[in-house]
Amino acid sequence: MATKIKLMRLGKMRAPYYRIVVADARTKRDGRSIETIGKYHPKQDPSFIEVDTERAQYWLSVGAQPTEAVAAIFRVTGDWQKFKGQDAPPPMKTTAPKADKHAAFAEAAALAAGIVEKQATTPRKKAEAKQPAAKVEQPAEATADPGPEAAPESPPAPGARPAAESPPAPGASPAETPGEASSTAESGT
Numbered sequence: 001m002a003t004k005i006k007l008m009r010l011g012k013m014r015a016p017y018y019r020i021v022v023a024d025a026r027t028k029r030d031g032r033s034i035e036t037i038g039k040y041h042p043k044q045d046p047s048f049i050e051v052d053t054e055r056a057q058y059w060l061s062v063g064a065q066p067t068e069a070v071a072a073i074f075r076v077t078g079d080w081q082k083f084k085g086q087d088a089p090p091p092m093k094t095t096a097p098k099a100d101k102h103a104a105f106a107e108a109a110a111l112a113a114g115i116v117e118k119q120a121t122t123p124r125k126k127a128e129a130k131q132p133a134a135k136v137e138q139p140a141e142a143t144a145d146p147g148p149e150a151a152p153e154s155p156p157a158p159g160a161r162p163a164a165e166s167p168p169a170p171g172a173s174p175a176e177t178p179g180e181a182s183s184t185a186e187s188g189t
Helices: 053-061 068-075 079-084 103-112 130-145 178-187
Strands: 005-014 015-024 036-039 050-052
Touching: 005 036, 005 053, 036 053, 050 068, 050 103, 053 079, 068 178
Parallel strands: none
Antiparallel strands: 005 015, 015 036, 036 050
């Protein structure tokens, strides 16, 4: 009798999980099986794979042919390399162990009773005292009145107007600036 090692689908729609089974090659996908040698849950992160290595090696040695999907699972677990006499693959990813519910309950009860102070999950930001003090001194120097003795930093280019001033008003002489024109209009001269 020709035997195959294949996946038997279980679960519900969009939530499959599989059993790795040894069955007659002529049976249906979910039909009668000879032996169950493992489990495969693809929806978990990382995928859950459990294979009875001893039974898988036995069935491979007596001539059972794995399907492509089962052969890929055997390569991940290292059973295929062991059967062929090759080097073992890198270790599989495993899920982190679940937290102990009793310990979590005891901690929450102690926290509620006020026995234990729980520290913040993120550390506090450290205040930098030197940089804000330096920033305070710089604006004080910049706001100081330079006085009449201070020379301009650079002479203005000929024909260039400062960006803050608007163009001269119509009727004003080129020597007058808009500020001077309004002051002379108010004084009546």
